[in-house]
Amino acid sequence: xxxxxxxxxxxxxxxxxxxxxxxxxxxxxxxxxxxxxxxxxxxxxxxxxxxxxxxxxxxxxxxxxxxxxxxxxxxxxxxxxxxxxxxxxxxxxxxxxxxxxxxxxxxxxxxxxxxxxxxxxxxxxxxxxxxxxxxxxxxxxxxxxxxxxxxxxxxxxxxxxxxxxxxxxxxxxxxxxxxxxx
Numbered sequence: 144x145x146x147x148x149x150x151x152x153x154x155x156x157x158x159x160x161x162x163x164x165x166x167x168x169x170x171x172x173x174x175x176x177x178x179x180x181x182x183x184x185x186x187x188x189x190x191x192x193x194x195x196x197x198x199x200x201x202x203x204x205x206x207x208x209x210x211x212x213x214x215x216x217x218x219x220x221x222x223x224x225x226x227x228x229x230x231x232x233x234x235x236x237x238x239x240x241x242x243x244x245x246x247x248x249x250x251x252x253x254x255x256x257x258x259x260x261x262x263x264x265x266x267x268x269x270x271x272x273x274x275x276x277x278x279x280x281x282x283x284x285x286x287x288x289x290x291x292x293x294x295x296x297x298x299x300x301x302x303x304x305x306x307x308x309x310x311x312x313x314x315x316x317x318x319x320x321x322x323x324x325x
């Protein structure tokens with residue numbers, strides 16, 4: 144069967160030739176390709192202790208190492224919306240909770256007076272299915288039911304993971320695990 148060239152097919156072909164090759168091959172442009180570049184715990188901590196977590200707010204990735212360094216995992220995350228909401232430095236996991244409840248902070252209530260507390264286990268809970276509390280007040284590593292937030296600056300200070308990923312991380316992370324936010 145012979146193909147008949149029309150003006151429309153010629154214009155579409157010319158437009159496609161202007162696209163970069165990765166976009167043409169995958170249908171989408173790849174952004175933030177360095178997000179999952181491997182890191183080494185020694186770049187952040189002197190020892191592993193009970194384990195280590197590095198939350199990289201630039202690449203939007205969480206890096207986890209277990210206590211003996213044999214288990215290394217990387218997870219995509221949501222990060223704080225602005226630098227003002229981002230706390231950086233060293234902390235640790237001080238508490239863990241399955242089905243955490245959520246209460247807006249005082250600053251959130253100032254900005255969003257209609258926000259109300261949400262019970263643990265509720266479908267609309269901003270903390271998702273699991274939460275690991277840091278020793279900084281109101282800062283957590285937690286899940287989210289809103290999967291659109293992962294890979295974006297979308298939180299008021301916390302690090303968010305897909306619910307299935309926070310459940311996995313929750314199960315392998317001990318209280319006292321050291322954490323660094325960069």
